[in-house]
Amino acid sequence: MTLSGDLIIGGANVRGAAAAFSAINPANGNPMEPSFAGATKEQVEEATSLAWDAFPVYKETSLDDRARFLEAIAEGIVALGDDLVMRAIDETGLPRGRIEGERARTVGQLRLFAKEVRDGRFQELRFDPADTERRPVAKPDLRLRNVALGPVAVFGASNFPLAFSVAGGDTASALAAGCPVVVKAHSAHPGTSELVGRAVADAVAACGLPRGTFGLLFDAGFEVGQTLVADHRIRAVGFTGSRRGGTALMKIASERKQPIPVYAEMSSINPVILYPNALRSRGAEIGKSFASSLILGAGQFCTNPGLIIAVEGAGLDAFIGSAAAALSESQAQTMLTGGIFDAYCNGVARLSSSPSVSQVAAGKDGTPNQAAAALFETTAAAFLANPELQEEVFGASGLIVRCRDDEELRTVVGSLEGQLTIALHVDAGDIGAASPMISQLELLAGRLLVNGFGTGVEVSPAMVHGGPYPATSDGRSTSVGTLAIYRFLRPVSYQDFPIDLLPEPLKLF
Amino acid sequence: MTLSGDLIIGGANVRGAAAAFSAINPANGNPMEPSFAGATKEQVEEATSLAWDAFPVYKETSLDDRARFLEAIAEGIVALGDDLVMRAIDETGLPRGRIEGERARTVGQLRLFAKEVRDGRFQELRFDPADTERRPVAKPDLRLRNVALGPVAVFGASNFPLAFSVAGGDTASALAAGCPVVVKAHSAHPGTSELVGRAVADAVAACGLPRGTFGLLFDAGFEVGQTLVADHRIRAVGFTGSRRGGTALMKIASERKQPIPVYAEMSSINPVILYPNALRSRGAEIGKSFASSLILGAGQFCTNPGLIIAVEGAGLDAFIGSAAAALSESQAQTMLTGGIFDAYCNGVARLSSSPSVSQVAAGKDGTPNQAAAALFETTAAAFLANPELQEEVFGASGLIVRCRDDEELRTVVGSLEGQLTIALHVDAGDIGAASPMISQLELLAGRLLVNGFGTGVEVSPAMVHGGPYPATSDGRSTSVGTLAIYRFLRPVSYQDFPIDLLPEPLKLF
Structure with a gap:
């Protein structure tokens, strides 16, 4: 598989027009081919615009379609075979066993979220029936469901080139929730990111989803990330990295015209x-x-x-x-x-x-x-x-x-x-x-x-990988396990809606 | 019932040592007896310290004890009878029918949360059993529950002297979640606040709960509120009021050493x-x-x-x-x-x-x-x-x-x-x-x-009284209805705990 070093915008390979950089093999200090070109502000906006356009369609995909999309990503990652493993080893210095284990975890995570999507409980469907006879005032018909927040910016983590990167826990849970995702790849493993990003983009195409459902951006520095978090079309952020990086993003997010939630996992001495x-x-x-x-x-x-x-x-x-x-x-x-x-x-x-x-x-x-x-x-x-x-x-x-x-x-x-x-x-x-x-x-x-140690984080319903500040920016959330999907949802109530106007899942009561 | 104009700290009436103020009858512009003395910084800290001390005990009360406490508050409010109604009318200019309706809503809300507490679903108990045979690594025993955030600061709203004030929706849902509450009374209806605050404090005593479970503070200005939100023992904020007030509190909360969630309902043109x-x-x-x-x-x-x-x-x-x-x-x-x-x-x-x-x-x-x-x-x-x-x-x-x-x-x-x-x-x-x-x-x-209008907000499971910024500070939440309890909870996971060390609710699996 030949790497292009291109961004993925709207499903297509697009050459970045900002400064380029190369991955460095940490084991020997040598730069690796190809060069990855960073995204300009305009290219970031193209990706977020497409994500915004994709959002109304993507958020209303059927549970089964969305689950099959997550499974298609998992299959695509498996199909990358040893090309992916080798590139990840070269870019991270991590041993083969670890990379293979992490791939299994990443694929398992996508499949777990597919199951969670099919299960449908995350929609939190609720129904309070009307009571027209109630006095002093009649009781309305009220129905509730969780709705996706909107396009999510995901920052790849240096230390999990697969499980917390392009198609890792943040991306899987955001896509499961119904949110398009724009990934800012970590500059330490751009080749691994491109390979996985291509698998996601191919799954988008194969499943007939809007092409803005997924985007992948590179950057030699911090500008792309800052632009993404400030962009009004981005409605939540998933980040794993340093305390300085995380708090900088929190600040940008809180100073927007419309502040958005930042889920930053930052530092912990456990x-x-x-x-x-x-x-x-x-x-x-x-x-x-x-x-x-x-x-x-x-x-x-x-x-x-x-x-x-x-x-x-x-x-x-x-x-x-x-x-x-x-x-x-x-x-x-x-x-x-x-x-x-x-x-x-x-x-x-x-x-x-x-x-x-x-x-x-x-x-x-x-x-x-x-x-x-x-x-x-x-x-x-x-x-x-x-x-x-x-x-x-x-x-x-x-x-x-x-x-x-x-x-x-x-x-x-x-x-x-x-x-x-x-x-x-x-x-x-x-x-x-x-x-x-x-x-x-x-x-x-x-x-x-x-009688154990925190290393080894099970991906399951009862897991919490989160914690009070400064471990994370939002101690009410977890970035691992099925509960992670709730980070990207908000409840909406529908009062006295005629059946024809109700969103599909709420017609069922 | 004679009003004292005192703060309630640790269940006791305490004369505020800061500037005093009086309620003004808006119908005639006349000041009303008694004078209410504001809390000093030290008095705020006394209330938050007591709330902090009460927290470990209060958060582990049994569901039934906590539900009975909420019901005792409701009974106490009903028992205030016409004294409460008259004072609220005089302080707000609202007609008797409205105040009586709002009292019914407030009492109903407390009872609804009592039911929600007894139901227990808000604890979100989860259990992933161990699998010691799993390869390559054994699967741990993982259990999860929601835990209360800690003491909550509640700001009484001017426009709902009962339903969004001392024992209103924010207080009821925070207490239901297991959080002690310190209320900053709205200065427009201090007498109403004292009456209801006394009913809550009496319920605390009658139920044998720690005396710091509830506190009531007055202030002629903004200092008490600012001090409360900045206090490290306060772990969440409920506020209903102006956009300027809400964003000011958001700023204080985000600049703390440990930032905390602010649930501010601010402005909407519906x-x-x-x-x-x-x-x-x-x-x-x-x-x-x-x-x-x-x-x-x-x-x-x-x-x-x-x-x-x-x-x-x-x-x-x-x-x-x-x-x-x-x-x-x-x-x-x-x-x-x-x-x-x-x-x-x-x-x-x-x-x-x-x-x-x-x-x-x-x-x-x-x-x-x-x-x-x-x-x-x-x-x-x-x-x-x-x-x-x-x-x-x-x-x-x-x-x-x-x-x-x-x-x-x-x-x-x-x-x-x-x-x-x-x-x-x-x-x-x-x-x-x-x-x-x-x-x-x-x-x-x-x-x-x-085919209706937003006025008239049903208090029920499928209600959302919230919305994207600037309607509220956090569009993922609701301040009315049973979902409001989730604002004051966070998930915690317990791995491989011996039964004896597990919190009570998690022993049951």
Whole structure:
């Protein structure tokens, strides 16, 4: 399959008229063919105009047609075969197993949303029958359904070139809701983006949908994204990336003439709280699992366990000893981009040079762009006094907070910002101490887990991948799992409508 | 019942330590006893601290306990008897029938939410069972429930002294969701607010709930409200009022360290589109009903029909003639406050002096503070050229937009801002022309209605009282009806929790 480096606007390949850029293979630093040309402001507007034109038709597609479209995208991605896997490996430095797993997840996600669409419950159909006899005033006939918000801008994430990129969770849930999608591809994996984008565009054509239902835009910088979010035809935003990027988009969205919702997943250090009995009985074992989770995918997961909180003692020492041993043996891993590698190195250097932090382990060094794992520790008092220690270091870096006692541990937990996940490690004897904390932890994270780590996010109905600010911009939502569709819907009520004027799904009562 | 003029903090009457003010009887301009003392910053913080302390207990009350609390509030309001009705009449200038109707609605609303709480569906309980045999990785046990956001700040609305005030829709739905509430009373009806606030506080005590579950604050100005929305313990805001007030609160909320959702219902002119066949067969009749809806409650409804859009012709002339005749005969009505009366007069004067607008009817003049209805007309071209003609004039003022043809009518509709309601008047022969517009209208309003007017908002499961900005700050929500509870909830996922550690409702699977 030959890559064109073109934008996809209205289903067609269109050469971008702004500055061009190339993908860089992070494993060797070499630029890759072809060059991808960025979109101009006019090209962004062409894509959003077409999306706007497509919207009234697309939002009223039958549930079955929409489900079949999602399935066709899934089939198209599978049909890309090894071309897609190879390009993704080259653009991200991620190993084959990970890319294949992520492809399976992406395809499974599209099929899950197809099922959710067919099920139809997301429409939230409601009917309050009329009562003309009611006094003092008659009761009207009221029907309600959820309606799609409008065209959605989706930003591809660097760390999930498939599952959170062109046809990832945001796109799948927005399309499922009935919203056309314009994707701003992540500049780190443009070839992967083009391949998947072509699969989506082909599915649009094969299903006879309006050609503006999907668009794909490239950009060497930030202008395309900023233009998209400010565009009056865009009605919601899905974003996964840095806190700075996410808050910049929130600001643009809130200053529009008509503000729109931004669903930005931004930063999380995913605290892990270790309880005394669990530490005592299996501190070393937990330390080993922690190390595995910390270095998984070079630590480049939103749910990477970056913070350990525990009361001092022999159990914690065993945990640290075992985690340090495992991390010291760990090989350096290629990071997604040079920029991410540099940011990781800066974050680690910042912790290393902090007077209140000491390093307890370092992974093996590697070639350029390969990051070594790092584990640090500090005291609760220092952690509480230095809020910057809560800043995410994206990558395989963890910080252990030593607490004197249970009370200090609770103070540390009380100081935490919003998180995607919080994990507890408990034995039966810890339940009494952990139980009263659940109520507090619920307010801090979208997902709580016991005796595990947040890496590995199940795509299912009961999943929440979200959490209070700054984990995400909107703690009322999830970007993974079937609930994600509700981000792109709003309720509309129809009063005393003659049957002929009602939208199809509401005629059925 | 003697009024104290005190704040309610932690269930107790507390004298405010900031500037005091009195209610003014709008019918005669006289100040009324007692004086109400505003809350200081410290007193606001005392109320929010107590709400924060109450939250962990209150959010875990059993569904039945919470439902009984809502019912106890309803009973307490009924038990206030005529004292409440008289005070509300004196403070608002609204007639007895309206106040009694609104009391019934308020009490019914609390009981409806009690039913909704007992039903429990709002918890959105979900369960994905574990599958330890799954490969390549085992499937975890995942359970999900909705959790209350935290303490909510509610702003009483001037125009609904009961149904959208201290124990109105926002308070009822927030309490139903499990959120403590701190109310900033509207300064136009402080006595009514104190009476109802006492009923809520008594219900808190009678039900053995934490005393911070409810607080009531007064303020002569805006500081209490601003302090409340900025307070880190407040996690959501319910507001009904002006666009300026609502956007100011949105700004404060978005600039917090942790931004919070603001549900502000702000301004809407509730367009009414008249179709040719309906106009031809019953233009005069529709004109008469329109006049009744326009002057209902001196036009002081968020859903007041302020804009008529129609194609010129004999039918529209008949409509105008009949509406003008009815309005010319209409008596002036006392408005809620001197400020609202002044704003109404200014709005009407602005329309009167606009070169592109002409007045077609004026109601009878009254005593000071009594507003006369006003009806204006303009051309589609002038309406499109002067966006300020879309600004809400709160009160019984309407503007008719004359369109040359169907195409121009659609252009006018396309220029509209977000609305709470849009009404269509159609006969069977109009369905063909109206049908393709529904898809466009859905994007502009939270409620569409046929052959009626938006005044009269049913409190029921299929109601949406909301709409795209600037009708509200968040078009994904409704402030009336059972769906309103979802504004104050967020999903949380529990992974691999031992039964003993799970929140009660999730143990049941």
